Structure formats: structure tokens, C-alpha cells
Amino acid sequence: MTSLLGVLFDGLAYGMLLFLISVGLAVTLGLMNFINLAHGAFAMLGGYVCVLALQRWGLPFLVVLPVAFVISALAGLLLERVLYRYLYHRSHLDQVLATIGLTFMAIAAASYFFGPMQQPLQVPRFLSGQVSVLGVDLNIYRGFLLAVGAALTVALTLALERTRFGASVRAAVDRPRVAEALGIRVGLVFQITFAVGCGLAGLGGALGVQVLGLDPAFPLKFIVYFLLVVAVGGTSGLKGPLYAALLLGVIDVAGKYYIPQIGAFIIYAMMVILLVLRPQGLVSRK
Amino acid sequence: MKPAPATQVTSGRAPLEEIVFWLVLAAGFWLWPSYLPLASQVLIAGLFALSFDLVLGYAGIVSLGHAAYFGVGAYAAGVLSKLGWGEPFSGLLLAALCAGVTGFLTSFLVVRGKDLTRLMVTTGIGLLLFELANRLTDITGGNDGLIGMEMSPVLGAFRFDMYGKVAYGYSLAVTFVLFLLMRRIVNSPFGLSLRGIRDNPGRMLALGYPVHRRLIAMYTLAAVYAGIAGALLAQTTQFVGTDVLSFNRSAELMVMLIVGGTGMLYGGLVGAAVFMVAHHYLSGINPTYWQFWLGAFLIAIVMFGRGGVLGGCMRLARAWRARMAKPAAEP
Numbered sequence: 361m362t363s364l365l366g367v368l369f370d371g372l373a374y375g376m377l378l379f380l381i382s383v384g385l386a387v388t389l390g391l392m393n394f395i396n397l398a399h400g401a402f403a404m405l406g407g408y409v410c411v412l413a414l415q416r417w418g419l420p421f422l423v424v425l426p427v428a429f430v431i432s433a434l435a436g437l438l439l440e441r442v443l444y445r446y447l448y449h450r451s452h453l454d455q456v457l458a459t460i461g462l463t464f465m466a467i468a469a470a471s472y473f474f475g476p477m478q479q480p481l482q483v484p485r486f487l488s489g490q491v492s493v494l495g496v497d498l499n500i501y502r503g504f505l506l507a508v509g510a511a512l513t514v515a516l517t518l519a520l521e522r523t524r525f526g527a528s529v530r531a532a533v534d535r536p537r538v539a540e541a542l543g544i545r546v547g548l549v550f551q552i553t554f555a556v557g558c559g560l561a562g563l564g565g566a567l568g569v570q571v572l573g574l575d576p577a578f579p580l581k582f583i584v585y586f587l588l589v590v591a592v593g594g595t596s597g598l599k600g601p602l603y604a605a606l607l608l609g610v611i612d613v614a615g616k617y618y619i620p621q622i623g624a625f626i627i628y629a630m631m632v633i634l635l636v637l638r639p640q641g642l643v644s645r646k
Numbered sequence: 647m648k649p650a651p652a653t654q655v656t657s658g659r660a661p662l663e664e665i666v667f668w669l670v671l672a673a674g675f676w677l678w679p680s681y682l683p684l685a686s687q688v689l690i691a692g693l694f695a696l697s698f699d700l701v702l703g704y705a706g707i708v709s710l711g712h713a714a715y716f717g718v719g720a721y722a723a724g725v726l727s728k729l730g731w732g733e734p735f736s737g738l739l740l741a742a743l744c745a746g747v748t749g750f751l752t753s754f755l756v757v758r759g760k761d762l763t764r765l766m767v768t769t770g771i772g773l774l775l776f777e778l779a780n781r782l783t784d785i786t787g788g789n790d791g792l793i794g795m796e797m798s799p800v801l802g803a804f805r806f807d808m809y810g811k812v813a814y815g816y817s818l819a820v821t822f823v824l825f826l827l828m829r830r831i832v833n834s835p836f837g838l839s840l841r842g843i844r845d846n847p848g849r850m851l852a853l854g855y856p857v858h859r860r861l862i863a864m865y866t867l868a869a870v871y872a873g874i875a876g877a878l879l880a881q882t883t884q885f886v887g888t889d890v891l892s893f894n895r896s897a898e899l900m901v902m903l904i905v906g907g908t909g910m911l912y913g914g915l916v917g918a919a920v921f922m923v924a925h926h927y928l929s930g931i932n933p934t935y936w937q938f939w940l941g942a943f944l945i946a947i948v949m950f951g952r953g954g955v956l957g958g959c960m961r962l963a964r965a966w967r968a969r970m971a972k973p974a975a976e977p
Contacts, residue, residue: 446949460900461944465942628774
């Protein structure tokens with residue numbers, strides 16, 4: 361019973377992390393219908409920024425996180441200007457090719473600057489260790505992940521549903537031409553949304569160094585998970601990807617804990633089955 | 647990347663360029679005698695790219711899991727020879743059968759849905775089989791690979807030698823026969839209907855074509871081709887590692903075909919040659935650079951190049967011909 365609760369807790373924290381990284385992809389892929397296989401590269405950038413800032417520059421962890429967000433968002437903004445905006449109206453094959461190309465370049469650059477090995481990272485002392493709650497040993501860092509994830513989810517939902525900018529994002533996605541006619545600068549809205557998505561991926565990457573590990577192969581290793589969150593979650597705002605990510609996290613952790621010999625098998629099998637049964641995602645728009 | 651538009655069923659006669667192309671490959675024994683092992687690898691990759699062209703170029707299915715069928719074929723041939731049956735052609739047949747069955751069964755999952763769903767499902771199938779090969783160590787040898795394959799001589803007369811002469815001849819013969827068959831198929835009414843489906847599935851459905859069944863047939867055929875390519879690799883190198891099923895192999899396959907050009911028959915072969923030779927030399931210098939420039943090249947091809955190397959050559963040739971024809975037409 362206690363191990364069940366522990367696995368559930370770890371799985372939810374893991375899922376929350378996946379959600380944070382994937383939420384940007386949910387916007388580009390789910391809403392703008394743009395296949396961005398390089399999304400994991402932004403998460404990797406955030407991870408390396410985190411490692412660098414913590415170990416070389418000696419910044420405190422809580423300062424490092426926004427720095428990772430900002431740098432990844434700026435990288436996203438730059439790439440949106442020079443590359444992505446030319447690909448919005450191209451075929452899916454073109455998008456897949458260009459973003460795989462970008463991923464290869466990111467992997468090569470990462471191994472050139474940081475070497476091919478895993479990056480070690482020491483979590484600050486106030487976040488390491490365990491607490492015992494109702495007889496279950498809970499990892500503090502994972503609790504921190506859950507808290508940050510929950511806070512950001514609430515903030516994002518409010519931003520998307522209650523602010524003027526959120527309204528223009530929804531308008532730009534649903535009917536770009538009408539939105540344009542109403543005076544919303546659709547291109548600019550997409551740019552900012554894309555940058556925020558990349559920033560969140562970077563933040564997730566920074567938070568995830570502990571849990572997911574960090575090496576140059578990161579973008580390819582985890583892109584399946586990120587795509588999965590969006591493809592399974594569907595395109596109806598943030599709720600679908602959130603549920604999908606939490607489900608995925610719990611199932612993955614539980615699978616690896618209880619039936620280690622099958623390991624990653626469960627996730628891939630589940631993905632194929634879910635996609636075949638519900639091609640529109642768990643929570644579909646209509 | 648716009649593939650060549652579906653126009654008409656071309657005549658079965660082979661033009662001069664095609665004959666020269668295959669004669670050059672056959673002359674490989676004398677043209678590049680010390681690079682025969684690399685050349686066999688190119689041929690095998692080329693055959694694999696041909697198979698992928700059936701899926702991507704002719705049927706329009708974006709897949710990132712085509713290595714699944716390559717791997718199934720490689721393991722089928724590998725296990726058969728390890729069990730003591732080393733006759734090569736029966737190994738190819740078994741590989742074709744196994745990959746074909748896998749392809750047929752999975753095709754039902756793949757042809758449903760749109761681009762993104764297909765991409766995910768094919769990726770998922772590829773990863774599933776990779777994990778499976780990793781876990782079934784009794785059969786596949788897992789991470790260590792399948793060691794101890796013993797091949798009998800081809801046709802009972804040609805033993806696989808150190809210099810790769812027999813391997814090259816064997817790969818070339820198999821590739822050539824399968825290429826002829828593919829040429830026939832894509833130029834048949836069946837092949838034409840698939841190009842129609844690729845360009846406008848709704849209209850083909852309205853015209854009364856069984857869109858799903860055609861796609862399933864083509865996907866299965868492509869899986870058979872991929873399986874044979876995998877078996878060739880297993881037999882000529884007498885080793886199978888789990889990398890035959892890896893995601894990287896599927897991604898590189900897509901790169902090869904795009905570099906060569908989709909939907910143009912020779913695109914896969916040309917792309918495989920360019921890719922493998924470039925890989926051989928550039929990764930010899932530094933593997934990291936290779937990956938970086940490969941990525942840059944891919945982006946460049948999407949942004950500026952249409953139809954890959956072959957498409958570029960054809961455009962040049964057309965421009966050249968137009969220039970030559972102009973002075974004659976003017977007076």
C-alpha cells in the first residue's frame with residue numbers, strides 16, 4: 361500500500377515534468393498543427409543552462425530556473441524568426457525534416473561543447489532528502505516539481521482564459537483570418553506563444569536534469585514522450601495534455617517499478633493502442 | 647518536398663541512362679575493387695531506401711519507424727542461419743515472409759489517421775520492436791547482437807569472401823531484380839492509383855478506388871522489400887545488432903531518400919550512395935561534425951532544394967536542354 365502511494369507520487373511528479381516540457385509543443389503542434397520534432401532541443405538547452413549556471417557561475421537554484429526559462433525563450437524567438445515561420449504553411453514532411461535537422465544540429469553542438477557524457481547535478485540541500493507523510497517516504501524534490509507544475513498550470517490556464525492576450529491566442533488559433541481582420545497581430549501572437557512554449561520547455565529541462573538525466577541524446581530520447589503527451593492529450597487547450605502527461609508519468613513509473621523486465625514496452629504499446637482507438641486524443645475538441 | 651506529380655503510365659522500355667547506371671554498378675568489381683564492402687552497404691541501404699520510397703514517395707505515408715521491417719528481416723535471416731540453415735536465398739525468402747506478415751498486420755494501424763497519427767504510430771511500432779529485440783535476449787542476443795551466423799556459399803558455388811566480392815555481387819543481383827519488379831509495379835495502374843491517393847485521397851475514394859486496401863497492399867509490399875534489405879545486411883556482414891531496429895536508422899533512411907529525391911525510382915539509390923559515402927568520409931574526420939552538417943544540410947534541402955540531388959540534376963538537365971534548343975528555334 362505504501363509503495364503504491366509512493367509510486368503514484370513519483371509518477372505524478374514525473375508526469376508534471378513531462379507536462380511542463382510538452383505544453384509548448386501542445387500549442388505549436390496541437391493548436392497550430394506544426395510538427396516540431398526539435399522541441400526536446402529547447403528542453404535540453406534549459407538543462408545545460410541550469411548545469412552551467414549552477415556549477416560554473418554558482419547561481420542559486422531558484423535564480424537559475426527563470427534564467428533557463430528566459431534563455432530558452434530567447435532561443436525560441438530567434439529560431440522562430442529565422443526558421444520556423446517559413447515552415448508554418450509547408451507540408452508535414454517538410455516540417456519533420458527541417459526539425460529533425462535542427463535536432464541533429466543541437467545534438468552535435470551539445471556534444472561539441474559539453475561532451476557526450478551525462479551531466480551530474482547536485483540538487484540544493486533544502487530540496488534534497490525525504491519526508492515521511494502518513495508513513496510514506498516522499499522525495500522532497502519531487503514534491504517541489506509537483507508544486508511548481510501545479511502553480512504553473514493554474515497560471516497558464518488563467519493567462520489563456522482570463523487575459524486579453526490569452527483571448528487573442530485562442531482567436532488567432534481558431535480563425536487566424538478573422539482575428540487578423542479584428543486587428544490582432546496574429547504573427548506576433550504566434551511568435552510570443554512559441555517563445556513562451558520554448559521557455560517552458562527550457563524550464564522543464566532545467567527542473568528535469570535530476571529526474572530525466574541530461575546528455576546530448578536528450579532531444580531524441582524523450583521526443584517520443586513529448587509528442588505522446590500532445591498526441592494523446594488532444595487539442596482542446598491545456599486539460600488534455602495535462603491528463604495525458606500525468607497518466608503517462610504514473611504508468612511509466614509504475615511499469616518500471618512493478619514489471620521492470622518489460623520496461624518501456626508498456627508506454628509504446630499504450631501509445632499505439634490509444635492512438636488507434638482515439639486518433640483525436642483523449643479529450644477531443646468536438 | 648513536392649514529389650513528382652502523377653502523370654501517366656510510362657512505357658516499359660528502359661532508356662539509355664538507366665542501362666548505363668546499372669552497367670556502372672556491375673563494373674564496380676573493377677571500378678572500386680577496394681571499396682566493395684562499402685559498396686555492398688550502399689546497395690543494401692539503397693534497397694532499403696527504395697522500399698521507403700514506396701511508402702513515402704508513392705503512397706505518401708510519413709513514417710519514422712520503417713526500420714522495424716528491416717530489423718525483422720535481418721533477425722529472421724540471422725536466426726535461420728544460426729539454426730544451421732545457411733542457404734542465402736531461403737534466408738531472403740523467410741525474411742520477406744516475416745517482414746511482410748509484420749507489415750501487413752501493422753499496416754491496419756498505420757493507414758488510419760492523418761500525418762501526425764501515422765508518424766506517431768510508425769514510431770511507436772519501431773520502438774516496440776526495438777524494445778522487444780532488447781528483451782528477447784535468447785533469440786536476438788540483446789545488446790551483444792546475434793553472433794555465430796554461418797552462411798553457405800551463394801548458389802552452392804560462391805563462398806562469401808574477405809574482400810566482399812561475393813557479397814557485392816549478391817547484393818547487386820538481389821537489388822537489381824527487386825528494382826525491376828518495383829519499376830514495373832509503380833508504373834502499373836496499381837502504382838498510378840497510389841500516386842493518385844497520395845495527391846488526393848478524397849477524390850480517389852470518390853472515383854471508387856479502395857483507398858485503404860491499396861495503402862495496405864503498398865505498405866505490406868514495402869515491408870517485404872525492407873525485410874529483404876535487412877536480410878541482405880545480416881547475411882553479408884554475418885552479424886545482427888539491435889541497431890537494425892533503431893530510431894536512428896529510420897531517421898537516416900528518411901534523410902537518404904530526401905537527399906536522393908522521392909517518387910523518382912532512382913532517388914533512393916542515389917541518396918543512399920551520397921549519404922553513405924559522405925558519412926564514410928566525414929565521420930572519419932569527426933563524428934560530431936558529421937551530425938551537425940547533416941542537420942544543416944537537411945534544413946537547407948527543405949528551405950531551398952526541391953526533389954533532392956536527383957531532382958536538382960533533372961532541373962539542370964531541363965534548363966540545359968532548353969538553352970540548347972533556343973538558338974535552333976529562333977530563326
